[in-house]
Amino acid sequence: MSPHVVPDDPNSPIMPVIVADALVTQRGNDEQWLTPATLTVETVARPLRCRLARKVHPLGRAAIAFAGSGDHIATCYQDVLGHLPTWLEQERPMASLAQHSNLYTNLYGPGAIQTLGSCQVPNGFNTCYPRALVEFAHIPQLGMCTAIGSGHADLIARAREGERDLQQMAEAPLFERVRGFVASLNGRRLAEEMFTERNLPNAWGGYLEFVYFDFRVGRWVFGPSALNLFAILHQERLGVRSLRFYSRAIGYMPGDELGRVLTLSSTPGGEIGADWTVARGHSRLTVGEASLDPWRNWIPETFTVTILVPMDDGSLRFMMRSNSPEELEALRFAIDGSNVHYGLSNKFAAELGMAACNVIQETFIQVAD
Structure with a gap:
């Protein structure tokens, strides 16, 4: 576009x-x-x-x-x-x-x-x-x-x-x-x-x-490098909602001739890391600890959280929140051996949860109209 x-x-x-x-x-x-x-x-x-x-x-x-x-x-x-x-x-x-x-x-x-x-x-x-x-x-x-x-x-x-x-x-x-x-x-x-x-x-x-x-x-x-995180607004008992983060993250380094995308995934089947090279006409996929090597000293310049908001009709609404420059310090990302640590500050995560609840409320009002 x-x-x-x-x-x-x-x-x-x-x-x-x-x-x-x-x-x-x-x-x-x-x-x-x-x-x-x-x-x-x-x-x-x-x-x-x-x-x-x-x-x-x-x-x-x-x-x-x-x-x-x-x-x-x-x-x-x-x-x-x-x-x-x-x-x-x-x-x-x-x-x-x-x-x-x-x-x-x-x-x-x-x-x-x-x-x-x-x-x-x-x-x-x-x-x-x-x-x-x-x-x-x-x-x-x-x-x-x-x-x-x-x-x-x-x-x-x-x-x-x-x-x-x-x-x-x-x-x-x-x-x-x-x-x-x-x-x-x-x-x-x-x-x-x-x-x-x-x-x-x-x-x-x-x-x-x-x-x-x-x-x-x-x-x-x-554009700048980025880390993408994912969460869902979970319905607890008694109508209480909480924001739960998925053990999934996707990183991006633009590079010059060669870009890279990092997949971090933890599912019941196990944990995996994968490095994708993105070049003209082709890509290469490296899986396992070796996939982390290009990312060990990486510091994301930006981050985005995508929140899945389940609606009453069974559909999903997506809410995306990208950081402002001053909010970048809320993100933590580090690689230690084969371990990857990433997350957001409690304050920032709490604000996200409140915003997602507002999406639910706004949608309810729109439906009522």
């Missing part, structure tokens, strides 16, 4: 952003997908498919995102790298990207690979997208948005649903609003994969990465 055109002004209240998932799909395959959210001791023992890929790439003053087959993405990306220096000398660099993408469409068929690009030019930002295969929406708190790929309609719908949360963050700095918005999208999708949609019928997810144009340095950069 990407904003359309923004002014070239470091003090602009608009920030160009591209969000991309990491799941690579294969049409006509009914096997369940193994992802960071669905990996447990039980699922890793099955012959399930594991395929993540980096689909968004910051390339100086240009950024390009892909949708489609992992192999096609890797090949197209290499082609783009070879042509990009020449394109950047042109008045409309992304027009050349669009023409290049059409070659792949003609070769492999519609939808085999789609590209979305944005490049800073003297009078703003030049963008490209496959006109026949995109979803457009003007969302007041986000501006003009465009989405491509199999999850494009879902993503636009969720951006609309996120309007209320963005309004509540209206006084926060622009970057914090952007980061919180993407964190909410990601936290909800991870929870859906984890608890409700293990066969991923909408064919997108895995993990959401985002890049944004940083006017301070004049180039596109990845």
